[in-house]
Amino acid sequence: xxxxxxxxxxxxxxxxxxxKPVLRGINMRIxxxxxVAIMGGSGCGKTTLLRLIGGQLRPTAGSVRVAGxxxxxxxxxxxxxxxxRMGMLFQFGALFTDLxxxxxxxxxxxxxxxxPEEMIRxxxxxxxxxxxxxxxxxxxxxxxxxxxxxxxxxARAMALDPALIMYDEPFTGLDPISLGVIGQLIRRLNDxxxxxxxxxxHDVQESLQMVDxxxxxxxxxxxxxxxxxxxxxxxxxxxxxxVTAKANGPVPYHFPAPDMAADFxxxxxx
Amino acid sequence: MLRFLGERAVNRVWRLGCASRFFLAVLVKSxxxxxxxxxxxxxxxxxxxxxxxxxxxxxxxxxxxxxxxGYEILQRYGSAQALGTMVALSLLRELGPVVAALLFAxxxxxxIAAEIGLMKATEQLKAMDMMAVDPVARVVAPRxxxxxxxxxxxxxxxxxxxILGGWLIGVVFLGVDDGAFxxxxxxSVDFRYDVWNGVFKSVIFGAAVSLIAVFxxxxxxxxxxxxxRAITRTVVTSALAILVLDFVLTSFMFRGML
Numbered sequence: 001x002x003x004x005x006x007x008x009x010x011x012x013x014x015x016x017x018x019x020k021p022v023l024r025g026i027n028m029r030i031x032x033x034x035x036v037a038i039m040g041g042s043g044c045g046k047t048t049l050l051r052l053i054g055g056q057l058r059p060t061a062g063s064v065r066v067a068g069x070x071x072x073x074x075x076x077x078x079x080x081x082x083x084x085r086m087g088m089l090f091q092f093g094a095l096f097t098d099l100x101x102x103x104x105x106x107x108x109x110x111x112x113x114x115x116p117e118e119m120i121r122x123x124x125x126x127x128x129x130x131x132x133x134x135x136x137x138x139x140x141x142x143x144x145x146x147x148x149x150x151x152x153x154x155a156r157a158m159a160l161d162p163a164l165i166m167y168d169e170p171f172t173g174l175d176p177i178s179l180g181v182i183g184q185l186i187r188r189l190n191d192x193x194x195x196x197x198x199x200x201x202h203d204v205q206e207s208l209q210m211v212d213x214x215x216x217x218x219x220x221x222x223x224x225x226x227x228x229x230x231x232x233x234x235x236x237x238x239x240x241x242x243v244t245a246k247a248n249g250p251v252p253y254h255f256p257a258p259d260m261a262a263d264f265x266x267x268x269x270x
Numbered sequence: 271m272l273r274f275l276g277e278r279a280v281n282r283v284w285r286l287g288c289a290s291r292f293f294l295a296v297l298v299k300s301x302x303x304x305x306x307x308x309x310x311x312x313x314x315x316x317x318x319x320x321x322x323x324x325x326x327x328x329x330x331x332x333x334x335x336x337x338x339x340g341y342e343i344l345q346r347y348g349s350a351q352a353l354g355t356m357v358a359l360s361l362l363r364e365l366g367p368v369v370a371a372l373l374f375a376x377x378x379x380x381x382i383a384a385e386i387g388l389m390k391a392t393e394q395l396k397a398m399d400m401m402a403v404d405p406v407a408r409v410v411a412p413r414x415x416x417x418x419x420x421x422x423x424x425x426x427x428x429x430x431x432x433i434l435g436g437w438l439i440g441v442v443f444l445g446v447d448d449g450a451f452x453x454x455x456x457x458s459v460d461f462r463y464d465v466w467n468g469v470f471k472s473v474i475f476g477a478a479v480s481l482i483a484v485f486x487x488x489x490x491x492x493x494x495x496x497x498x499r500a501i502t503r504t505v506v507t508s509a510l511a512i513l514v515l516d517f518v519l520t521s522f523m524f525r526g527m528l
Contacts, residue, residue: 097392
């Protein structure tokens with residue numbers, strides 16, 4: 001595939017947080033029209049990676065290119081122009097608590113377009129219909145369940161028909177039914193709109209069913225990658241630990257600690 | 271010990287610098303807030319109209335106390351008819367702007383800091399930023415200007431209620447002459463020196479309180495404790511800022527009269 005087929009290209013991306021390296025050289029290429037999952041243990045820098053792709057953080061070294069343009073070198077106005085073509089679903093939806101469901105979804109349309117109010121109404125209701133919540137338009141966010149809030153946020157992220165949609169832990173804290181619904185919605189909306197999706201998650205089973213490609217991140221690097229069937233068949237110990245949800249493996253169960261014998265017996269003999 | 275003090279001092283100065291830069295950013299990005307009237311109207315409603323009750327009731331009671339104390343003191347010198355002057359001048363020059371601003375800080379300032387802090391803690395500000403809508407222009411600036419515009423009106427209403435309270439005690443209950451009360455007030459209150467300086471003070475206090483509130487909210491740590499600390503800091507810093515600024519402004523404004 002030529003470079004034109006990749007919407008997002010990440011090259012040797014490094015990021016330090018407070019002097020501590022979080023990402024130590026990530027390389028990935030996200031093809032257009034696909035749903036790609038980024039997986040890894042909690043706190044491994046997955047969300048940081050998304051925020052670097054969205055331009056909310058600047059890399060320490062390396063580059064992020066979206067549609068061929070370097071996000072990390074953009075100035076404010078250019079970045080904002082670019083972000084109108086990006087949608088992002090935050091971990092718990094991040095709906096505006098002072099606006100109703102309808103106004104939340106209409107927000108990007110009202111801020112970025114001069115469309116007449118009737119047209120905004122129609123567009124908003126179409127987006128809400130796509131996530132099955134047209135009837136919930138007048139509710140306030142605090143009246144929504146976790147799964148519903150996530151769906152409203154999805155409708156809002158899709159409001160301007162973005163070319164790239166990013167999902168930060170879309171499955172966290174959902175019951176199995178809502179979780180399945182969100183998974184199917186992400187897949188369906190991606191394919192229907194011709195967008196490209198990047199999903200940060202640690203829900204292996206759900207992801208294996210719906211994504212096209214998976215990157216595993218460990219210790220700030222891409223530890224493994226592949227299509228779902230390759231991942232299932234993988235002999236890589238890290239991937240195996242993740243897929244089978246084993247407590248111990250390359251990702252250690254114990255936080256680094258002094259030797260057990262010294263810790264327990266040493267004190268008794270002082 | 272010395273190191274600790276030094277660190278704290280440097281920290282304070284550094285935060286002051288952050289707040290100043292933030293203030294500039296708010297001013298630069300105020301275009302949308304000032305041109306989109308519905309945005310501003312909503313903030314004036316939240317900061318101004320919802321503070322009305324506490325401002326009016328407090329103003330009345332401050333006026334009642336001034337009436338009582340003033341009458342008692344002026345009575346000793348046999349000049350109880352000067353009560354109107356005393357009540358009006360103390361309210362218009364000092365108590366109106368200062369007490370109204372202190373109440374405003376605890377009612378509206380804390381609410382603004384809490385709202386912005388919670389929006390930050392629940393990633394709403396980040397989400398807005400990702401939607402290419404600048405949170406400083408869309409969330410912070412309207413709240414700042416809403417506060418700046420509400421404060422002088424609230425202070426004037428506070429003073430008016432106070433004067434009414436002083437009149438109620440002095441004239442209705444203690445028997446000061448009605449005509450003397452109002453005419454002594456009219457004779458000695460100067461529009462530029464007294465009324466206008468009071469309004470000017472309250473504009474400055476409004477800007478200070480609103481800036482502190484939006485800065486603390488925007489700068490808060492995105493956690494529950496972070497937000498609660500931001501609210502506390504808003505009220506404490508605002509109170510200090512109001513009292514210090516009042517001294518500075520007073521010493522400039524009324525120097526010529528001493």
